[in-house]
Amino acid sequence: MLSKRVFLFTILLFSYSLFADWKVEEEKIEYLLRTLGGSGLQFERNGSLHSGKEAEAHLRKKYESAKNSWFAPPQSDWTALLFIEKVGSKSTLSGSPYSVILSNGDKATAENWFKQKLTERKVAK
Numbered sequence: 001m002l003s004k005r006v007f008l009f010t011i012l013l014f015s016y017s018l019f020a021d022w023k024v025e026e027e028k029i030e031y032l033l034r035t036l037g038g039s040g041l042q043f044e045r046n047g048s049l050h051s052g053k054e055a056e057a058h059l060r061k062k063y064e065s066a067k068n069s070w071f072a073p074p075q076s077d078w079t080a081l082l083f084i085e086k087v088g089s090k091s092t093l094s095g096s097p098y099s100v101i102l103s104n105g106d107k108a109t110a111e112n113w114f115k116q117k118l119t120e121r122k123v124a125k
Contacts, residue, residue, distance in 0.1 A: 022075070022078075025079045026078075028121070029080050031117075037052050037055070038052065039100075041100045043110070046096055047096075059087055084111055089114070100113045
């Protein structure tokens with residue numbers, strides 16, 4: 001009887017740990033999207049420029065679609081880095097990389113910009 005309790009407790013603890021990890025990753029993805037939307041930068045996608053708010057809305061739709069796709073990993077397996085790689089860095093249709101144009105005119109790949117934002121978030125905590 002005691003071994004069953006220990007087993008169930010272990011399963012619950014493991015499940016909570018997985019949920020907690022997934023929740024942290026979801027918070028990171030949300031941080032990236034909100035940061036993009038509030039950035040004031042221009043987002044270049046397939047040759048067109050979009051505001052940070054427009055880019056945020058586009059990537060939110062793309063992320064929801066990706067999470068619900070039959071060939072995507074389960075929602076619990078999504079990480080901020082997977083989001084950057086599969087959603088935030090390039091066009092699914094053309095394969096062209098996304099770029100960001102900062103207020104000072106500098107241009108960077110969206111992939112590098114998102115990764116930099118993740119690094120800044122870690123340092124700020």
